[in-house]
Amino acid sequence: MKVNRRIQQLVGSTTLAITARAKELLSQGKDVVNFAAGEPDFDTPPDIKAAGIKAIQDGFTKYTPSIGTPQLREAIAAKFLKDNNLTYKPSQIAVSCGAKHSIFNIIQVLADEGEEVLIPAPYWVSYPEMVKFSGARSVFIPTTAKSDFKITPAGLQAHINSKTKLLVLCSPSNPTGSVYSRQELESIAEICVKHKIYVISDEIYEKLVYDGLNFISFAALGKDIYDLTLTVNGVSKAYSMTGWRIGYCGGPQEVIDYVNKFQDHSTSNPTSISQMAAMAALKSPEESIKAMCREFEARRDLMLKCLDAVPGVSYVRPQGAFYVFCDFSKFGAADAVAKQILDEVNVALIPGEGFGAPGFLRLSFATSQEKIKEGIKRIGEWAKKNAPVGATSLPAAAVKK
Numbered sequence: 458m459k460v461n462r463r464i465q466q467l468v469g470s471t472t473l474a475i476t477a478r479a480k481e482l483l484s485q486g487k488d489v490v491n492f493a494a495g496e497p498d499f500d501t502p503p504d505i506k507a508a509g510i511k512a513i514q515d516g517f518t519k520y521t522p523s524i525g526t527p528q529l530r531e532a533i534a535a536k537f538l539k540d541n542n543l544t545y546k547p548s549q550i551a552v553s554c555g556a557k558h559s560i561f562n563i564i565q566v567l568a569d570e571g572e573e574v575l576i577p578a579p580y581w582v583s584y585p586e587m588v589k590f591s592g593a594r595s596v597f598i599p600t601t602a603k604s605d606f607k608i609t610p611a612g613l614q615a616h617i618n619s620k621t622k623l624l625v626l627c628s629p630s631n632p633t634g635s636v637y638s639r640q641e642l643e644s645i646a647e648i649c650v651k652h653k654i655y656v657i658s659d660e661i662y663e664k665l666v667y668d669g670l671n672f673i674s675f676a677a678l679g680k681d682i683y684d685l686t687l688t689v690n691g692v693s694k695a696y697s698m699t700g701w702r703i704g705y706c707g708g709p710q711e712v713i714d715y716v717n718k719f720q721d722h723s724t725s726n727p728t729s730i731s732q733m734a735a736m737a738a739l740k741s742p743e744e745s746i747k748a749m750c751r752e753f754e755a756r757r758d759l760m761l762k763c764l765d766a767v768p769g770v771s772y773v774r775p776q777g778a779f780y781v782f783c784d785f786s787k788f789g790a791a792d793a794v795a796k797q798i799l800d801e802v803n804v805a806l807i808p809g810e811g812f813g814a815p816g817f818l819r820l821s822f823a824t825s826q827e828k829i830k831e832g833i834k835r836i837g838e839w840a841k842k843n844a845p846v847g848a849t850s851l852p853a854a855a856v857k858k
């Protein structure tokens with residue numbers, strides 16, 4: 458069948474495919490440990506659910522403006538100011554059907570044929586596929602474990618040319634859990650300002666940072682970079698609301714106006730009910746987020762401790778999000794390794810190929826401490842059976858910081 462040329466090039470989402478497979482196996486009663494999950498395992502807090510239910514009961518069930526209700530956009534503007542020291546007028550904010558949708562829309566608005574979009578690798582699976590829709594070209598900036606999978610000013614500079622339009626930054630990162638420091642972000646911002654490159658700052662994991670680190674919002678680094686940055690966030694990860702589908706973006710008025718037109722002719726508004734629930738989320742006390750973050754940090758520590766005993770596997774210590782990105786290259790191609798681990802010891806993991814990192818596997822710690830112990834125990838047994846010659850439990854300790 459002949460379909461649209463750009464659609465034809467799309468690769469399916471590994472994260473969604475494997476997560477769906479793990480959920481299917483669990484629903485069939487299989488004893489699967491799910492390290493594939495890209496969503497918090499906590500329930501949406503009751504007061505947020507209640508706001509959604511109230512919206513239905515109050516009849517708030519009709520179209521809203523395509524880029525969200527004025528009230529929600531005001532609440533988001535207040536959040537940006539309070540949490541991120543960012544001043545956006547409500548008119549500079551677009552609410553979409555998840556942060557994924559926000560990023561998709563911005564890429565379609567900004568990137569064009571003949572232009573290049575810079576994507577640090579490893580990257581979240583959807584960025585390059587979104588660029589394919591736009592007709593622009595993805596240019597990957599490789600990183601290594603040595604730099605904690607973060608780009609350096611020299612690495613960024615080396616990939617810029619006259620076609621460069623946009624950089625997609627993700628901190629804390631999915632899949633690596635790396636978090637950029639203020640100083641690192643400042644040096645990236647300086648280069649982007651110099652070359653007038655727009656930046657999508659994907660801040661969806663903002664609330665999940667560990668080791669006492671402070672989250673820094675990229676656009677807050679100065680007026681010049683503010684004018685070039687599209688700040689993306691949402692309620693999925695911070696409030697366990699992945700299914701409600703509310704994400705948002707703050708940015709230059711002109712770009713937001715185009716996003717508005719784009720949504721007018723594609724999705725129209727995100728669900729009215731979810732918008733009400735998102736507003737309750739943004740106004741809810743921070744305490745439940747903090748408790749969730751503390752639990753994730755404890756789970757991270759546990760997962761790393763367990764991984765230290767697995768022969769042949771190394772990782773870079775994540776400081777944010779809920780993933781550990783592990784080097785399994787000693788065991789072969791990540792796709793094949795993930796399949797073997799799922800088939801042989803019933804642990805679901807996401808192979809790195811889709812993240813631009815063959816040889817790596819992403820392990821999510823968005824699951825209970827019991828499951829973490831059990832899952833890594835199983836991986837350890839698998840690794841011992843399949844251990845490459847000379848592998849010890851030391852490499853993990855050698856690479857982690």
Ligand code: PMP
Pocket residue numbers: 495554555556557558581627630631659661690691692693699703704
């Ligand atoms: N960015 C990153 C890096 C993510 O991991 C996710 C998770 N799906 C998203 C954006 C999108 O989140 P959502 O669409 O659920 O708001």
Ligand code: GLU
Pocket residue numbers: 470472473493494495496557581582583631
């Ligand atoms: N972002 C999550 C993940 O990386 C959810 C799945 C997706 O949307 O890709 O697993």
